[in-house]
Amino acid sequence: MPDRDVAGDVNVNAGAVFFFLIFCSDHIFPPQQNSVSRLPVMSSKRVLTASNSLENHDCQPAQKKMRKEPEPTKPKAAATIIGNRRPPVATTRAPAAKSVRVAGAATVAAGPSRGEMTDNSRVCVSWDAFLPPSISGGGGGTRRHAWDLKGKVSDMEGKIANYQGKLKSASLENEQLKGSMAQKQLRAAEMEQELQRLRAQLSDYEKNQQTLLAVQDELEKTISDKNTIQRDLANLKAKFTVMETLRESQEVELQTLKMKLSVQESTVARLQTSLRDSEEQVRSLMETVAQQKDDIHAGEMERRQLHNTIQELKGNIRVFCRVRPLVDGGLSEHIQLSTNDNKMLALAKTEESHVGRAGDTQKSYNFSFDRVFGPKASQQEVFDEISLLVQSALDGYNVCCFAYGQTGSGKTFTMEGDDTEETMGVIPRAVQQMFKTAKRLEEQGWQFTFTASFVEIYNETLRDLLYTGKANKRPEHEIRKLANNDVTVTNLTYQKVCSEDQVLNLIALAKQNRSTAQTNLNDRSSRSHSVFQLAIEGGNAGRDINCKSTLCLVDLAGSERMLKSQSQGERFKEMTAINSSLSNLGIVITALANKENYIPYRNSKLTYLLQGCLGGNSKTLMFVNISPEPDSFGETLNSLRFASKVNDCVIGTATANRK
Numbered sequence: 277m278p279d280r281d282v283a284g285d286v287n288v289n290a291g292a293v294f295f296f297l298i299f300c301s302d303h304i305f306p307p308q309q310n311s312v313s314r315l316p317v318m319s320s321k322r323v324l325t326a327s328n329s330l331e332n333h334d335c336q337p338a339q340k341k342m343r344k345e346p347e348p349t350k351p352k353a354a355a356t357i358i359g360n361r362r363p364p365v366a367t368t369r370a371p372a373a374k375s376v377r378v379a380g381a382a383t384v385a386a387g388p389s390r391g392e393m394t395d396n397s398r399v400c401v402s403w404d405a406f407l408p409p410s411i412s413g414g415g416g417g418t419r420r421h422a423w424d425l426k427g428k429v430s431d432m433e434g435k436i437a438n439y440q441g442k443l444k445s446a447s448l449e450n451e452q453l454k455g456s457m458a459q460k461q462l463r464a465a466e467m468e469q470e471l472q473r474l475r476a477q478l479s480d481y482e483k484n485q486q487t488l489l490a491v492q493d494e495l496e497k498t499i500s501d502k503n504t505i506q507r508d509l510a511n512l513k514a515k516f517t518v519m520e521t522l523r524e525s526q527e528v529e530l531q532t533l534k535m536k537l538s539v540q541e542s543t544v545a546r547l548q549t550s551l552r553d554s555e556e557q558v559r560s561l562m563e564t565v566a567q568q569k570d571d572i573h574a575g576e577m578e579r580r581q582l583h584n585t586i587q588e589l590k591g592n593i594r595v596f597c598r599v600r601p602l603v604d605g606g607l608s609e610h611i612q613l614s615t616n617d618n619k620m621l622a623l624a625k626t627e628e629s630h631v632g633r634a635g636d637t638q639k640s641y642n643f644s645f646d647r648v649f650g651p652k653a654s655q656q657e658v659f660d661e662i663s664l665l666v667q668s669a670l671d672g673y674n675v676c677c678f679a680y681g682q683t684g685s686g687k688t689f690t691m692e693g694d695d696t697e698e699t700m701g702v703i704p705r706a707v708q709q710m711f712k713t714a715k716r717l718e719e720q721g722w723q724f725t726f727t728a729s730f731v732e733i734y735n736e737t738l739r740d741l742l743y744t745g746k747a748n749k750r751p752e753h754e755i756r757k758l759a760n761n762d763v764t765v766t767n768l769t770y771q772k773v774c775s776e777d778q779v780l781n782l783i784a785l786a787k788q789n790r791s792t793a794q795t796n797l798n799d800r801s802s803r804s805h806s807v808f809q810l811a812i813e814g815g816n817a818g819r820d821i822n823c824k825s826t827l828c829l830v831d832l833a834g835s836e837r838m839l840k841s842q843s844q845g846e847r848f849k850e851m852t853a854i855n856s857s858l859s860n861l862g863i864v865i866t867a868l869a870n871k872e873n874y875i876p877y878r879n880s881k882l883t884y885l886l887q888g889c890l891g892g893n894s895k896t897l898m899f900v901n902i903s904p905e906p907d908s909f910g911e912t913l914n915s916l917r918f919a920s921k922v923n924d925c926v927i928g929t930a931t932a933n934r935k
């Protein structure tokens with residue numbers, strides 16, 4: 277059955293194409309590859325049309341038939357692998373014949389060429405190439421008659437053979453592609469590995485780069501440090517050079533010093549020998565000095581004894597009279613000084629007679645004192661006479677020196693004097709001598725301490741002249757007698773002094789305090805007693821001797837009589853107080869002279885305060901100051917009478933306060 281055979285051949289050819297396509301889709305473009313498009317599959321509708329019997333018939337007879345057919349026509353290109361564009365229609369296709377396109381003709385997208393096919397390649401295959409010209413309508417073969425089935429079969433077989441050959445070459449090509457793909461895959465895997473390796477290497481490089489950057493930083497820092505160190509090194513080198521120069525100069529100096537030292541050493545050795553000799557001499561001299569010190573001390577003791585004897589012979593109460601000069605420097609006629617000695621003074625007065633001028637009588641009052649100083653006697657002259665008494669104070673005897681006389685007679689001038697070296701009075705001169713003598717006695721091992729106080733007695737009231745506090749807070753003072761018979765004043769300033777200047781400052785302060793208290797209407801300084809006291813404590817540790825005494829220098833208030841001054845009120849009260857204290861002073865001195873059991877020291881503040889400096893254990897000196905003016909005759913006479921009475925007193929023998 278030729279129809280059936282032809283159909284069977286067609287079916288066989290159609291089935292071969294089908295298998296080829298399946299094969300291509302599975303092998304050339306395997307699904308696992310990530311292709312953008314899959315190979316086209318034959319439409320099921322077309323397959324059913326062309327090969328209904330293909331599935332049920334063996335294709336073997338057709339193949340046998342094909343082998344018998346001579347010279348098959350040259351097949352068209354089974355497939356065209358194109359790029360993105362659709363390939364042009366094969367020129368072999370007959371344009372006149374209307375081709376029957378197989379439904380579902382496949383188009384395979386491929387890369388630019390077969391050799392460079394990648395996953396993204398697309399392959400387009402036209403079905404026309406696989407169909408016989410009778411079916412596809414293409415081909416330029418001879419057109420057979422409808423009844424020439426055999427010829428048609430023969431054409432078909434030729435075509436099949438052609439297709440088989442193409443299939444084989446396609447398979448071959450497929451195998452090559454597979455191999456190529458495998459190589460590519462291998463290559464891709466290798467490249468992936470290479471990429472991984474390069475990435476790892478890159479990572480290593482990056483790490484290395486980081487490390488190198490750190491190293492670079494470190495290196496820069498090191499270089500900076502190095503530069504700093506180099507600079508330091510350069511500085512140090514410069515310093516070293518300076519030091520080296522210094523060292524060299526010092527070495528030279530050292531050598532010089534060594535030479536000097538050796539010279540000095542030999543000098544020292546010589547001096548040491550000399551020193552030993554000197555020490556020997558010093559030792560013998562010290563023995564001599566010690567011997568001489570003993571001699572001096574013995575001499576000093578003897579001097580004191582003789583001095584005291586002289587003082588005793590002179591009397592423990594002595595009275596000096598001092599006549600103030602007139603304003604023009606001369607002397608009034610009524611005061612006559614002895615030209616033979618300087619101990620006599622006469623006060624002359626002419627008394628008018630009742631019977632006429634011729635009957636006038638000259639009355640003279642003669643006085644004798646331990647010493648009379650005329651108007652021209654200097655301050656130094658006066659002090660020379662009492663300096664021995666000041667020495668007695670340092671020897672341990674209480675010494676009291678006071679000035680008595682009417683107002684303006686020169687008491688303050690005698691005791692304090694003026695500010696110049698020439699005119700300064702007894703107090704500053706006594707202080708000067710005291711410190712000078714104390715310094716000299718220090719060489720003999722004596723040490724002295726001096727304590728000064730300055731008090732004013734006004735209207736029987738005590739006032740501290742060294743007070744420096746507020747005027748409205750001045751304390752009150754009381755005289756107290758201590759258990760050791762020392763007299764002290766409560767709340768009084770007792771100022772330790774160690775130099776003449778300190779004492780002079782205190783005297784200046786006392787003057788200031790006195791002047792602030794007086795007014796124009798009330799010349800208070802004339803109506804008050806001022807008492808300067810210097811407590812002296814001496815000790816000779818080497819000979820274990822201590823002594824204690826007080827130098828008391830008093831400027832008494834004016835002694836003018838009450839009648840003359842015709843004082844009233846406050847002035848009367850002042851005069852009463854002054855006269856009371858002065859008369860009590862006379863009474864005390866008289867009682868001492870008469871060696872009475874009771875000495876009324878407490879009758880006045882003055883005698884109570886001077887208690888320690890008056891009496892048996894003291895040496896007393898009274899200045900009686902007189903004014904030369906004729907109208908002061910009466911007061912002068914009064915003062916001289918009082919002084920004479922004191923001068924007549926002989927008060928026991930003074931003993932030094934020594935332990």
Ligand SMILES: Nc1ncnc2c1ncn2[C@@H]1O[C@H](COP(=O)(O)OP(=O)(O)OP(=O)(O)O)[C@@H](O)[C@H]1O
Nearest residue numbers: 600601682683684685686687688689801802833834
């Ligand atoms: N010997 C003297 N030589 C020179 N001037 C003297 C002498 N004596 C006293 N004068 C002067 O006489 C004046 C009165 O002396 P001073 O003040 O010493 O007297 P006074 O007795 O202390 O008086 P008052 O009792 O008022 O204190 C002073 O100006 C003083 O300088």
